[in-house]
Amino acid sequence: MSTAAETTGGEAEPWEEVTPDAARRLLVAAVEAFAERGYHATTTRDIAGRAGMSPAALYIHYKTKEELLHRISRIGHDKALDILRTAARREGSAKERLADAVSSFVRWHAGRRTTARVVQYELDALGPEARAEILGLRRQVDAEVRGIVEDGVAAGEFDVPDVQGTTLAVLSLCIDVARWFNVDGPRTPEAVGELYAELVLRMVGAG
Amino acid sequence: MSTAAETTGGEAEPWEEVTPDAARRLLVAAVEAFAERGYHATTTRDIAGRAGMSPAALYIHYKTKEELLHRISRIGHDKALDILRTAARREGSAKERLADAVSSFVRWHAGRRTTARVVQYELDALGPEARAEILGLRRQVDAEVRGIVEDGVAAGEFDVPDVQGTTLAVLSLCIDVARWFNVDGPRTPEAVGELYAELVLRMVGAG
DNA sequence: GCCGACGGTGAGCGAGCGCTTAGCGCGGCG
DNA sequence: CGCCGCGCTAAGCGCTCGCTCACCGTCGGC
Known part of the structure; x- marks a missing residue:
């Protein structure tokens, strides 16, 4: 009764940067x-x-229990940000990049649900300095998605009256996957990622 | 330093059913x-x-601290379900009813954010029986929204390939408002409700 | 004008918390 | 082969938790 982390295998083995x-x-x-x-x-x-x-x-x-949470939160946010940056900076139309960003972001929240849950819902348990650091990363997450939406509007691909509000809604939709997704449920992370990418394209008027 | 609950006044004074x-x-x-x-x-x-x-x-x-949470969760879910039922059973097209349901549900999650937060995020702190009771109410919440979406599809108003998945996404979007909404932020509950109603109509292909 | 009932308080219980400290076993180096 | 240092454990400290209990003030009924 020990190993239970390799259930939802996917991208590079996580936590490998943590030693010893x-x-x-x-x-x-x-x-x-x-x-x-x-x-x-x-x-x-x-x-x-x-x-x-x-x-x-x-x-x-670890010095304290809180330091553990801080490390988890930091590494998790770095990973989430990395996923969005990769999608945002690839070649392709804004529509393709937004669909890629949403589907891979959702796949991470569903497939690595335990990590995502901690990362997204335990922020308030951190002290003020650690909390401020993480909030900085969240602003970068928001900026990546907003950037794609702005590109799409500028290119005439999207029809979005409220760019900031829509960006917020898109991220909110993805993040909440960590709350409801059930590993034993009927949907795979990949299926949810695809469905959500389609729904988000509709939200920005590019469905 | 006592009263702090009447900030986001709206519908009938809440908790009035709790006596003494x-x-x-x-x-x-x-x-x-x-x-x-x-x-x-x-x-x-x-x-x-x-x-x-x-x-x-x-x-x-109250017998225990958990009984307090149970009462809060029960009353809150009853209220949320009441809001959705009212919107679902009014006269009008599926499009009008869905927009009404989303905007009023979102207004509640934003305006009464403290209650909504407890109701939506502290479910796991309940014991098994109380938890099962609340999960029953959540299934009714899901059924109300799914009913409107099905009506819209049947009437040819909506274009929704995955009714259950889209229903899940709509509810998820609304519920997550309780996580990010900030009373001191730039948006009013009413504005978020309107924006979200428009986004949801786009998601079901009726924007 | 006394009396019981009820809503409330002050003090404190056993338990479990985050965290510390003294010491132990074992592997690598001279 | 002996010894040092590092990773780890057993035990436990000080504190706060959820919750209890003996007692008290106030107020309506006779």
Whole structure:
């Protein structure tokens, strides 16, 4: 009863940048626990137990429980931003880039739902400085999507009266996937990504 | 430093069905605290303090902290379902009814954001039986929206390849308003409701 | 004008929290 | 082969949590 993270395999093995091995095991255990029960309802004893270690082992690799959340949130936001940047900067029309951005962003939120849940819903548990850092990353996320929408409007591909409001709605739609998506449900991450890309193209008048 | 609930006045004064007065004050205090910090991070001492009472007073009106959450969640879901039912059963085309449902549902999530946040995001903190009861209400919420979409498809007003998936997306979009909406931000609940109604009509091919 | 009932308080219980510290086992180097 | 240092554990500290209990003020009925 240990490995449970490789369910929704996809892009490059996650958390590989976290070393040494014991620190990564603790972090993966924390992601699962935070996603299941929430940050405040998760105990350091639970995290250490899932990683097969004693409670004290956690504090060799992390100063506090909050530092664990901060690291998870930081790495997760970096990954999400990387996904959107890749889609935004590829070749193609604004329509193609927006569909790509939405489908890959949604695939990540569905396929790596545990991580996404922690990243998107536990922001308030961070202290002021860590929180401010993450909010900066979120502004960059917003800017990437808004950029594609603006390109589409400028090129005459899209019909969008309220660019900022529509950008907000598109991101909101994608992010909420982490709340409702069920791994045992009838839909695959890929299917939801495709459906959502179509819906978003309709929202910007390019369906 | 007591009253802080009548900020986003709108439909009939909420929580009026909760009596006696002390029980209502405790419940309103709990809604604010749960929305700000989350259920698990809120202490019974904080709730009682916000209501101007001693910690022990809470247990005269509620058996446990979880009973408070259950009552809030139950009343909130009833209200949300009532809003959707009213829109779904009025006279008019499916397009008009869907726009009405989305705009009023969104207005509630934005205007009564503290309540909506607790209702939509603290479900997992409930025990199994209470949770099952609330999930039943959520299925009714889904059925109301799906009904309007099906009507629109049958009447030839909408073009929707995946009715269930689109219904899910519409509800998801509305619910996530409770996560990002900021009372001090640039948008009023009414403006967001109008924008979202337009976006949803585009999603169903009736924009 | 006394009395019971009810809504409320002050103090505190057992438990579990985040985190610390003293010490142990083991692998690499001289 | 002996010893040092690093990764880890067992035990537990101080604190706060949800919740309880003995008691008290006020107010309507006789």
